[in-house]
Amino acid sequence: MITVHHLNNSRSQRVLWLLEELGLPYDIVRYERDPKTMLAPPELRKVHPLGKSPVVTTDEGLVLAESGAIIETLIERHGQGRLAPAAGSAEALRYRYWLHYAEGSAMPPLLLKLIFDRIESSKMPFFVKPVARMIAGKAKAGFVAPNLKTHLDFMEGELGQGAWFAGPEFTGADIQMSFPLEAARARGGLDASRPRLMAWLERIHARPAYRRALERGGPYGLLS
Missing domain, CATH: 1.20.1050.10 (Glutathione S-transferase Yfyf (Class Pi); Chain A, domain 2)
Structure with a gap:
């Protein structure tokens, strides 16, 4: 199962969107920004050292950060020809x-x-x-x-x-x-x-x- 460590009002929203486009099941762990600093809570550092969102984890122990890397990896693994043009085009x-x-x-x-x-x-x-x-x-x-x-x-x-x-x-x-x-x-x-x-x-x-x-x-x- 894929888990999205989701910070409110953040780039992680587009990872949820990607998973919906791919039709993949996923869980969400929610985090809220500090209302004064608007920074992510320190709990996210337990998932990834930078303490930022999005971060995606899997039951196999994979930890993925950075929106572009997450999108590219998930499409390569689960796209089955969808959401990416043909290689070399x-x-x-x-x-x-x-x-x-x-x-x-x-x-x-x-x-x-x-x-x-x-x-x-x-x-x-x-x-x-x-x-x-x-x-x-x-x-x-x-x-x-x-x-x-x-x-x-x-x-x-x-x-x-x-x-x-x-x-x-x-x-x-x-x-x-x-x-x-x-x-x-x-x-x-x-x-x-x-x-x-x-x-x-x-x-x-x-x-x-x-x-x-x-x-x-x-x-x-x-x-x-």
């Missing part, structure tokens, strides 16, 4: 690219925006607040926002080549890309000005497996 190259792009390129500017947003809204001594807000505002305007625009424009253009990121068929790359694009919709400026990305979000949210994963995983803050 042009779509397979795109599939691998987007599996890595999601965390390697798309997420860093979104994380920086989250950090600087929190700096602007955090409580601090009154004499520090103006300086902190000025630095955060300049960083967002001069670096973070331009980078977000570049990436969103790039992804919008790439979806002009097909309905899904790896080509004409839905794959694990779309599952991997869900977290950065839902984060971009929630706090990164993704809106109706990029209709292909918005239509892609509508398509993934309409998938029955996606809806089942939400029911099992519980409230998902990126959608609120």
Whole structure:
């Protein structure tokens, strides 16, 4: 049996979605973020030394971390030809690219925006607040926002080549890309000005497996 160590409002939601797409049975062990720090609880370190989610374990003693590695491994072992393009095809190259792009390129500017947003809204001594807000505002305007625009424009253009990121068929790359694009919709400026990305979000949210994963995983803050 596969067990997903599931942290609320985290990347582990897409692992639940993958398992629903594959039709595999699984158990969930739930963890809640610290409401002040928003960090994972220390109990997760008992499962994996980094103490982050997602982590997947199996009855055979396998421990898998990192969303891309989990998605790739589960599809290789259980996909039976589903959710990944044929090896050696042009779509397979795109599939691998987007599996890595999601965390390697798309997420860093979104994380920086989250950090600087929190700096602007955090409580601090009154004499520090103006300086902190000025630095955060300049960083967002001069670096973070331009980078977000570049990436969103790039992804919008790439979806002009097909309905899904790896080509004409839905794959694990779309599952991997869900977290950065839902984060971009929630706090990164993704809106109706990029209709292909918005239509892609509508398509993934309409998938029955996606809806089942939400029911099992519980409230998902990126959608609120």
